[in-house]
Each structure stands twice: as C-alpha cells, then as structure tokens.
Amino acid sequence: MGLSVGFEQIPYVAQVGGPIGQVAHGDPLTLGESRAQGTAAVKKRLEQIDSDCPSSKVAILGYSQGSLIAGDVLSEIGNNKGAFPAKDILAAGLLSDPARTPTTADPDAETGTSSPAIQLPGAESFVGPNPGGQGVVGARPDGFGVLSDRVTSFCGTGDGICALSSKSKAIAAVVPLLNLKKEDIGPYATQRAVTLLTNVATADPADIIKAVRSVSTEVGRVSLAASVNPASLPLELARVVFSSSMLDDIGQVVRMPEYDAFLSLTKPDELATQAIEVASYALLGAHTAYNKTPVDQRGESATLWLAKWLLGRIEAQGY
Structure with a gap:
C-alpha cells in the first residue's frame, strides 16, 4: 500500500462570549468552555488516528483560537501528558497564538528586539x-x-491577540471576564471584593496614610473651588483624575488589575499604546494579515512559509 497525505479540519464551536457575549452578540460559550471543547475534539481525533493507523505522522495547524487549542494539545504531548505519541507529531504551525511565549525580557516593551529572546x-x-x-x-x-523545535509560531506586529503589551492593562483586565459563566458572576464579584479588602488590610501603613492624605487634600481642594465657583467643578475633577497623584496613591493600596486598567486610561502614554494596539487589530487588520505580511528576506508571508516548511517535512518522510 502506498503512502498518502490527507487534510482535515476539526470542528468545534469557537466563541469567547459567556454572559457578556450572550447579551452583546448571542455567543453563550465562554473562552474557557470553547477552548476545552476544541481541545477535547482534537485529542479525540488524534486518539482515533493512533488507534486506526498507528504508523501515521501528524501535522497540526491552528489560527487564533484554533492555535490556542492546537498549542494546548501539543504542550501536553510534548511534555508526555498526552495520549498521542510525541514521535508521531511531524510538525505544527501556530498563527496568532493567544498563549504565545514572550520573546522579550520586558513585557512592557511596545516593540520587540530584532530577534526572539x-x-x-x-x-x-x-x-x-x-x-x-x-x-x-x-x-x-x-x-x-x-x-519545541517542531512547533513554529508566527505573530504579526500590532496583533494584540498574540503580542499584547502589559501596558495594555485595560484589554488584559477584560480577558478573565470572558471565562465567566452566568453562575460565576456572583462568586467572581464576591471574590474580587474579598481580594480588595485583603489588599487594603495588608497594605503598607505608610501607603495607606499617603493615600488618605491625598484623598483628603483633593476633596478639600475640589470642595473649596466649587464653593467659590460652582462652574469650575468639572475642570477641578478632571485635574484630580489627570494631573494629581491621588489615583496613583490609591493604587498602591488597592493593588488590583481592574484598578490598574482604569488608571492606565488616565495616563496619556499608556492610553496611546492601547489606542495604537486596538487600531492595529481592528482597523489595520494586523490579526488577519498572515497571508500578506512578509516573514523572511524573500518576502514570503507566514502562510506561504508555513506551507513550504510543512511540504519539506512531509517529503523528508518519503510521502
């Protein structure tokens, strides 16, 4: 019997909504539920292939949430936790992996180094x-x-799915909410409230005193200004948010990512970073440009490079 090559797509429901998505656009599955469903589907198919044809070699490809699922399965297999033998994974390609490993020492960096570290x-x-x-x-x-040497990853500049800077705190703070099921909302809110109270109770006393003084000073200043000229109130409140140190002082006590996300929106440099990332993702098509953006000196796109690489791996096996 001759050797042959086959291609197939593993079906699963790709959603990231949960209760928020259910209201916004009718997507009831959370990111976690969709991720688990897709992972189970891929693992089941691999087990079937191994049972029906144990001599088969497999290449796994994924894009966006598909690459998250593919990467999860490959991580299990590569670390001897999967049911499919690692020796039979021929190659893998991940395009815009939401769990991409950082390749810069400073995750706050807005741009990476010239080569991955x-x-x-x-x-x-x-x-x-x-x-x-x-x-x-x-x-x-x-x-x-x-x-690790058989899993190849591609991430385009400006694609916040795989290259989210930790300066984009507002975006990062939203991600955990995508994993909330309806019944999780109450316990989640309670847990975050407990965390807030714990953080305040365990904060450095010097930070607490500094925050209290900042709040007292700003409240007194705003009250005085409003009593003299009520029309100045909006301007005074804006000054508190954008020019005073009060919010930063409170942040030292609160120590919550949700608060950091809010605080980042009051800082021009961080706000600009987030605006650029959102624009790159939504307006410039950074997330959907893998068939166009060059990835090597020959000008080949990620999809073309990956196709040639896979063909070379397949031919090396004698197929």
Missing part, C-alpha cells in the same frame, strides 16, 4: 517579526517540551 524553557520556534508583549491569555507554563 526565549524567556521560558521548551518554547516554540519563532519565524518573522519579534513583537513585544505576549499572548493575551498568558504563556503555557510547560512550553512544548520535546516538540
């Missing part, structure tokens, strides 16, 4: 530009183990 062991191989930040859901802690 691997920050975690067992990281995937990178091709193309090296943007700053990391995947929006955070990196996989175990990497890809023995598959």
